[in-house]
Amino acid sequence: MGDATLKDAERIVRTIAQTAVDNEAYFSDLDAAAGDADFGHSLSTGFGRLLEQWDDLSYEDVGGLLKAAAIVLSKAVGGVSGPIWGTGFLRAGVALSGNEDPSGEDVVAALRAAAEGIMQRGQAELGDKTLLDALVPATDTLESSLQAGGSPQEAVAAAAATARTSAEGTLGMLARRGRASYTGERSRESVDAGAIAIAVMFENVSAEIGEA
């Protein structure tokens, strides 16, 4: 059971990593609108390094996997994304630490821990137009869908749909954190790159586990 869970977690992390690598140009283009066009490059560098070093990672459980990933991301990536994604993975890993067979609730708690860590690290709140504006509502949906008795597959699919709507909803928002905030009112003209990345990752994870 714990072993099967770890395999699932590995598939999910690999899917997230592959999503980052495959969408390098797309994510950078999104960052070009109000930023410096390197978001895709940063993510792809970090997650690419993770995939390269995959066989050398040492971990015992899901929490360990996430913490190992956090260290690779922090070391490989500079700019905002290294600390933000490193912190997210680290906090989620800590939340699941020693948990051999995390439940759906545990996963929700881990995602909440990740979001909180990111808020602290980036001094960002919900509504500041960052990836949090996709991550947090998607986590809410995941939780409510599971509470309503949905299967993990159903719950992730629902969360992905929310992530998509929320990410696209960042169009029109005023950026208050990150490079986009320098552009003031002009930041309203584009979606947030990080939020879209969260949506694509949820969608790809949903497709991957739906196929299982």
Added chain:
Amino acid sequence: MGDATLKDAERIVRTIAQTAVDNEAYFSDLDAAAGDADFGHSLSTGFGRLLEQWDDLSYEDVGGLLKAAAIVLSKAVGGVSGPIWGTGFLRAGVALSGNEDPSGEDVVAALRAAAEGIMQRGQAELGDKTLLDALVPATDTLESSLQAGGSPQEAVAAAAATARTSAEGTLGMLARRGRASYTGERSRESVDAGAIAIAVMFENVSAEIGEA
């Protein structure tokens, strides 16, 4: 008689000057092919200055007019064109010095003096692909046409035709002087800017005196 001649000379010099000003972009574009794209700008600066200072020039005869123009050109223009055109006008002016009513033959001699001055100044020979390759054949035609009994108008028209053919004949020639020479064999691919300028000037002078 001397007065009418001076008026003619003034009209001719003004026509040459106006030609330089009007063709700034065209002459520079020609120079762009194998040079540094400033031939039109240099000519236009020099002859533009001449037109500006026209009323302040002091001269008594045709030779004096040409010498006064030479000084303006030398002071206003750098690069190759200042010394070359300055020298040309100066030598022509010297050749006509004190000559109150120059004949057709005198004009031919003045043009030959100009060409020789340019050859010395630029260490250039016929066939090096410079403006000499239009100026010298045009002068030859002017002379032979006058000797054959042509009117000044007819002779200048014939000289203009030769200048045009000769200038266009620089296409395919290897440049051995000036910036174009640095490009070696590649210089064959374009006409010489200076030679074309000579042709256009002869044509415009011909049109001007033909109308008289």
Added chain:
Amino acid sequence: MKKFVNDPTQFVPEMLQGIMAANPGKLTYVPDYNLIMRADMPRDDKVSILQGSGSGHEPAHVMIVGKGMLDGACPGDVFAGPPSDFVIESTKLLNSEKGVLHIINNYTGDRMAFDMGRELAEAEGIRVGTIVVNDDVAVQDSTHTTGRRGVAGNFFVIKAVGAASERGADLDELVALGNRVNDVTRTMGIALTSCTPPARGTPIFEIGDDEMEVGVGIHGEPGRRRDKIKTANEIAEELVEAVVVDLPYESGDEVALMINGLGGTPISELYLVFGIAHAMLTDRGINVTRSYVGEYCTSLEMAGLSLTLCKLDDELNMLFDDPADVAMRIF
């Protein structure tokens, strides 16, 4: 892509190797952390000074390592602040009894990396001081945002603390001095073209042949507005006005004026604008007594420039007069 580059992912390390090759004996290069440091540092009688923003702003900061300026720089990839372990490890390598001073441009990524670096260095018993530079007046300062960006003005901060540290100042004095310089320094920039990050291979933004971006960021971030290109006089007037009213600099003030090229604008144009801006300041009664014209903080090959004013006093004049022996000296 109009660049001299091999593998774009090796752009930064290959540049660092070049800096090293040009300065044997003077500098040490630590490839693992993109660190260029003075070969004669650390020394326990001098505070070590470390910078480390994104790459792509050269000579800032890897080319201004040397006596009287930085003791080390550990840049990240092009336009990305360094990963935090570059900061931690570089801080350890530069550790001195008198402490290590971090000079940080105010970008979220840079700040997070240095926050983490400081925390971990202090945990190891290293004394760390921090100065955050935020001189860009193009960005509306507000408590709701990340605040102003650090741009070319960080040259003045570094020059002052670099000189003072050579004169023996301790960590607290340097932090106070750096903040003081930052407080009297203001910058605004303007771009005529976008730059092209090597890894991306295409320009960050599209801009018409007759357009300019006013208040541009040094990473190609959009500025205050897009406008039709203006004459040098009009551009200088806008930059002077924006910078002067911000502090404000007042009649009777003595200032250093910097016209900084963004990478693709030739020095002829920088001097042309310098002359105009100098006359405009003189007209306002502001006394330009120190002149800086050239490239200090660029944005790859972006055509554009920024104007910086730094208000002077006796101490700053003395420190700015001190020699600086940097890697990029060209004579």
Added chain:
Amino acid sequence: MKKFVNDPTQFVPEMLQGIMAANPGKLTYVPDYNLIMRADMPRDDKVSILQGSGSGHEPAHVMIVGKGMLDGACPGDVFAGPPSDFVIESTKLLNSEKGVLHIINNYTGDRMAFDMGRELAEAEGIRVGTIVVNDDVAVQDSTHTTGRRGVAGNFFVIKAVGAASERGADLDELVALGNRVNDVTRTMGIALTSCTPPARGTPIFEIGDDEMEVGVGIHGEPGRRRDKIKTANEIAEELVEAVVVDLPYESGDEVALMINGLGGTPISELYLVFGIAHAMLTDRGINVTRSYVGEYCTSLEMAGLSLTLCKLDDELNMLFDDPADVAMRIF
């Protein structure tokens, strides 16, 4: 046109005013002859050194006027050598008992202006010496042509005679020294883009996004060939090879290596290429003991660079070590 400019016909004078504004007390500006000269010159115990090519190559030469380099520069308009009366009048203003040294890049226009200038200055009793610089190996040297162009290598000639003149060398010694430096100096350049002269407003040549011009001239003259853009390694190899075989520089030689930016290429790329070229020379047994990276002789905002080698000996090492205090210093 992506330029900071007012009236294009005033581009050069407005730049010169900027240089003057940035260097009060040190320089004198004589607008009538585009002359920038040292305020403390001429002096009868030192030969005066004058340059004056076209503008558009800054910092060459108006920005390298100063103690240890040029005593004066009287450039013409962009890419046009000075009218001869600039040379005559500038020579008169710099006249010293020890004479005036003209340093001329080998272009027909420049040579004619200085020939005429020399003739007339000598007629007024001024002693004039002449050095013609022609370091560009891209041009096939031949007795039938004007010969090679002078490009970035003239920096080494000027640095050497500038230092020697400060040490008291007389005119003949300086002429011999300058010729000796020119004889051991070779350059080749490569362009990725054309430049745009302000008066023209459009690029001199069209070049594809994936093309480069090998052996380009500093006025946008075409070079040896047009080619597809190559990697930095391949470009460095071609430049090193072309320059090395020309003199030739041989295993065991000690050289100065210069990577000179043509105006639009950022210093990061220059250092990247420097590192590569340095390694290639080392592989050939050629010992790079002096390093020059930056902009010395540009072509407005052209993206590109040139590589120069200058073979060293004890005398040159001593002269290159001497200080030079130029207008463009940025620290």
